Amino acid sequence: MWPAQARATLHGVCIGLRVANPDHMGPLLAHMPHGAEPAPAQRVDRMYSVAMPNRDQPIYDLVAGSRRKAQRFDDLERLARAFAADARHFVALHAQHRVFIHAGVVAFGDRAVVIPGRTMTGKTTLVAELLGNGATYYSDEYAVIDESGWVHPFAKALSIRTTPDQLQTLVDVATLGIRSGAEPLRIAAVLSTRFVSGTPWRPEPLSAGHVALCLLDNAVAARSRFAEVSRVISAALDDRVRAWHGPRGEARQVARWMLDQLSSPSA
Amino acid sequence: MNRTTENECPKARSHDLFVQELDGELLVFDEAAARAHCLNSTAARVWRYCDGDTTVAEMTARLGAEVGASLGADVVLVALSELGDRNLLEQPVPTLDPRALSRRQVLTSLGATATAGMLMPTITSLAAPTSAAAQSGTSNGGTSGTSGTSNGGTSGTSGTSGTSGTSNGGTSGFSG
Numbered sequence: 001m002w003p004a005q006a007r008a009t010l011h012g013v014c015i016g017l018r019v020a021n022p023d024h025m026g027p028l029l030a031h032m033p034h035g036a037e038p039a040p041a042q043r044v045d046r047m048y049s050v051a052m053p054n055r056d057q058p059i060y061d062l063v064a065g066s067r068r069k070a071q072r073f074d075d076l077e078r079l080a081r082a083f084a085a086d087a088r089h090f091v092a093l094h095a096q097h098r099v100f101i102h103a104g105v106v107a108f109g110d111r112a113v114v115i116p117g118r119t120m121t122g123k124t125t126l127v128a129e130l131l132g133n134g135a136t137y138y139s140d141e142y143a144v145i146d147e148s149g150w151v152h153p154f155a156k157a158l159s160i161r162t163t164p165d166q167l168q169t170l171v172d173v174a175t176l177g178i179r180s181g182a183e184p185l186r187i188a189a190v191l192s193t194r195f196v197s198g199t200p201w202r203p204e205p206l207s208a209g210h211v212a213l214c215l216l217d218n219a220v221a222a223r224s225r226f227a228e229v230s231r232v233i234s235a236a237l238d239d240r241v242r243a244w245h246g247p248r249g250e251a252r253q254v255a256r257w258m259l260d261q262l263s264s265p266s267a
Numbered sequence: 268m269n270r271t272t273e274n275e276c277p278k279a280r281s282h283d284l285f286v287q288e289l290d291g292e293l294l295v296f297d298e299a300a301a302r303a304h305c306l307n308s309t310a311a312r313v314w315r316y317c318d319g320d321t322t323v324a325e326m327t328a329r330l331g332a333e334v335g336a337s338l339g340a341d342v343v344l345v346a347l348s349e350l351g352d353r354n355l356l357e358q359p360v361p362t363l364d365p366r367a368l369s370r371r372q373v374l375t376s377l378g379a380t381a382t383a384g385m386l387m388p389t390i391t392s393l394a395a396p397t398s399a400a401a402q403s404g405t406s407n408g409g410t411s412g413t414s415g416t417s418n419g420g421t422s423g424t425s426g427t428s429g430t431s432g433t434s435n436g437g438t439s440g441f442s443g
Contacts, residue, residue: 209292
């Protein structure tokens with residue numbers, strides 16, 4: 001019935017993919033969540049099915065999991081992105097021994113800077129600016145934290161949106177000559193901010209307790225795995241974590257300020 | 268404070284809670300309600316006094332001695348009211364009259380100093396967002412109100428509301 005099928009696993013979650021046209025498998029597999037490994041024998045936690053209702057027309061149907069209603073696309077790339085976003089979210093929600101916080105993450109040396117925030121808050125722009133100032137890339141979507149509080153990379157392609165209604169452009173950071181991190185790190189700094197055009201950067205310190213609430217507010221599984229998420233967030237924070245909050249204008253100003261903070265003697 | 272209230276011995280709730288101290292604040296994760304609370308130093312002290320044996324009068328004296336200030340019982344009563352509202356006591360203090368607990372008045376009684384703001388008990392609370400809310404830009408819409416002064420607050424987050432009292436925190440999603 002399905003001429004091509006594949007399975008991949010990440011953090012204990014198995015994603016299945018089956019396609020009506022075998023030619024589609026390659027492009028779609030390229031959109032599997034970062035770090036997913038082939039797992040041909042594992043039980044599938046969420047299956048994605050890609051059908052073409054009419055072989056003569058470029059119309060594609062995506063059925064995710066047990067949903068009955070298909071999402072219809074007239075472009076395979078758009079379908080691939082929808083698949084990728086849903087698969088990432090599914091992994092984020094169900095990952096074993098990991099907690100996913102909606103956040104950008106970069107590193108300076110062995111210190112992780114976490115920028116929690118939901119979509120459309122400008123965190124990818126800030127991540128890109130920090131990368132331009134020498135940071136190492138960890139993620140522009142999720143801070144992946146293990147049970148001991150260490151942050152792991154989730155280095156998917158940078159998704160940059162130039163206008164609010166535009167489809168995000170995916171940019172592989174390696175093509176920009178930017179390093180991606182591989183080693184887990186401790187959180188050194190947290191920036192809770194959102195872009196507000198024309199706003200000068202006047203950050204205020206954020207207490208450790210409020211940082212914890214901020215991370216919880218952006219944790220994908222906060223409601224469904226509250227106890228686990230609470231403990232992981234607690235493990236990730238200590239008295240050395242420095243944090244600030246406030247609206248920001250231009251990312252460049254914030255990135256330079258961040259560099260100054262990290263290079264100051266108290267950092 | 269009436270005589271009955273003074274003799275109350277509130278007891279802190281302990282079941283279904285995960286507690287962590289961070290830099291002088293106390294984080295209380297309520298696993299039964301999927302809510303988190305950040306207690307400032309004063310609120311944390313009062314909550315810890317709530318052993319079921321210590322009276323409100325004794326708490327007031329102990330708090331004053333620990334912070335090195337002469338405090339009225341209203342400070343403790345505000346804290347107990349906040350703790351009771353968030354289900355962090357085994358039972359709310361029954362004789363507390365919310366109408367008599369004006370945070371503004373208590374703050375005024377503490378004096379117009381920066382220290383006064385720090386002595387005011389503050390609890391910032393957050394309901395765990397749904398996965399869809401955390402993923403998108405929508406508000407979780409389920410948080411509580413916080414009250415009192417705060418030097419915290421985060422921008423760029425959503426979902427908290429219902430503040431009362433004053434805030435030192437600038438723009439805030441969490442406000443205390």
